[in-house]
Amino acid sequence: MSQWWKEQVVYQIYPRSFMDTNDDGVGDIPGIISKLDEIRSLGAGVIWLSPVYKSPDADNGYDISDYRSIDPKFGTMADMEMLISQAKARGIKIVMDLVINHTSDEHEWFQKSRDKDSPYRDYYIWRPGKPGGKPPNNWTGFFTGTVWEYDGQSGEYYLHLFHKKQPDLNYKNQKVVEEIKEIMRFWLDKGVGGFRCDVINIIYKSSLEDGKYQVVARGIEHYQSQEGAHRILKELRRDVLAHYDCFTVGESVMVDLDGAKQLSDPERGELDMVFYFDHLEVDRVVARYIPKKFRAVKLLQVLTKWQQGLDWNALYLENHDQPRIVSHYGDDGVFRERSAKLLATMLFTLRGTPFIYQGQEIGMTNFDFTELSQLRDVESYNIDKLIRSFFVPARIRWNWIRTASRDNARTPVQWSAEPGAGFTGGEPWLGVNANYKDINYREQQGRPDSVLNYYKQMVALRASNDTLKYGKFIPLYAKAGVIAYSRVLGEEEYTTILNFSGKPARAAGTGPVVASNIGRDSFDGSLSPWEAVVLGKLVDGRGKVFRPVPPSVSPVP
Ligand code: TEU
Ligand code: CA
DSSP: OOOGGGTOOEEEEOGGGTOOSSSSSSOOHHHHHHTHHHHHHHTOOEEEEOOOEEOOOTTTTSSOSEEEEEOTTTOOHHHHHHHHHHHHHTTOEEEEEEOOSBOOTTSHHHHHHTSTTSTTGGGBOEEOOBTTTBOSSOOBOTTSSBSEEEETTTTEEEEOSSOTTSOBBOTTSHHHHHHHHHHHHHHHHTTOOEEEETTGGGOOOOOOOOOOSOSSSTTGGGTTTOHHHHHHHHHHHHHTGGGSSOEEEEEOTTOOHHHHHHHHOTTTTSOSEEEOOGGGOTTEETTTTEEOOOOHHHHHHHHHHHHHHSSSEEEOSOOTTSOOHHHHTSOSSTTHHHHHHHHHHHHHTSSEEEEEETTGGGTOOOOOOOSGGGOOOHHHHHHHHHHHHTTOOHHHHHHHHHHHOGGGGTSOOOOOSSGGGGTOSSOOSSOOOGGGGTSOHHHHHTOTTSHHHHHHHHHHHHHTOHHHHHOEEEEEEEETTEEEEEEEETTEEEEEEEEOSSSOEEOOOOEEEEEETTOOSEEOSEEOTTOEEEEEOEEOTTSOEEOSSOSSOOOOO
């Protein structure tokens, strides 16, 4: 089947924060429909929709209580069908979020499984406790704390790697796999273009032995990328996905390059692409919450590893779990617009399918909250509790939470300078950033040099250019804040030079400018603060190659 998804740009929507049409403060499906033209004008051909299924919202929809219905706060199934067809009319496919590691505890399967004699008992992972009222093993979850919850009704514990309202399904039970196949067919038959598969590499628990010591996700060696998960992915592909023109991108937790290769190797027939986290953790210790210094040299190393290691990458800098990239790797102060464009330059000159997260295309920043009580994310509260138990002082705690909280990405999209940022006429479920008066879609739409218009240019540049899509990635140079790499296809070559710093810098090389975040039309080797430039290689009238940039760009002292 054709690999159309390699040609496309994907736009991720987190529905509750996207656009509210009935002023209840929560984004909805009619809101998405009302913005389809904006998404089309950006040049995206796919929308990945974070969950809109029925859910009690213990984890904002990642706890599903019915996979075949739409939660009333988002609209109706008719709205959903309308969205699919309205998107289709604009050449856009909708991709659903497939959250199948766990369900909500309010899902009927789980409710039935609380009865020991029910055929649904084995849909989940139930175990008796250890003597002395201790849980069945020492595992800890992604949201911290034990993964076991005791259920008085049947006198046993059930496993939950995330929130206790997100019980894990038992993938040793073939009936569960068959249920999932039916759910996938249900949505594919409605015309969706594929799935983003939530934490897909951890669905299969090989054993429930105690885990090696670590604070968060203790026990992961028993469920990360197990043979069982690979086998199930192959089966889902063979029995379901292969019969539709669709793609899958799998979120893969704590995966290394070899693991990601296995999951996305076309020969193996599992996933089409994987999301990994390495490139966003250059300035983090172990996981997101403990900061260390950002080094551009390290970033280029990580990019090179994945660009050369995988045949095809899922390229992303933001999603609903990550801080805003301009606040993370860029400068959300004086150089906000310029650094946001630099990050866009990087995103669209790497090899893979680019993903844009809502608001990224206008350079939205992290939230401006000043205390924990303004946050909604369950993870932030749990992390705070955890690090408090290690006696981390309040100020440092808040600093960590503030920079890494998932709510950074979840504040409402800033559409205009009207009250509620044009997102809602009511009280938003999570506070709007006060900078909406300066940073909003409408203002940027009307300004040629805006971040929004730069995104549009970069999407268009990639779309029209096979070298940027399919060219080989070659790292050229990294020093201090500057990195350079090129993309090569046959005789064609493009070089990207990025200055990740607020200081001027130099990088040798002159030549025709294909993209510039400061509106240059020629380049002489001197870089402004946060400057990004893409240089092209041209072929002259006689077919002779003109190399504007030496193959290895070297620093000029
Ligand atoms: O995220 C899983 C995941 O591993 C992390 O990114 C997660 O956010 C957690 O912070 C690890 O510290 C996926 C979803 O994207 C996330 O929104 C859900 O909360 C989670 O799965 C459970 O479904
Ligand atoms: Ca609403």
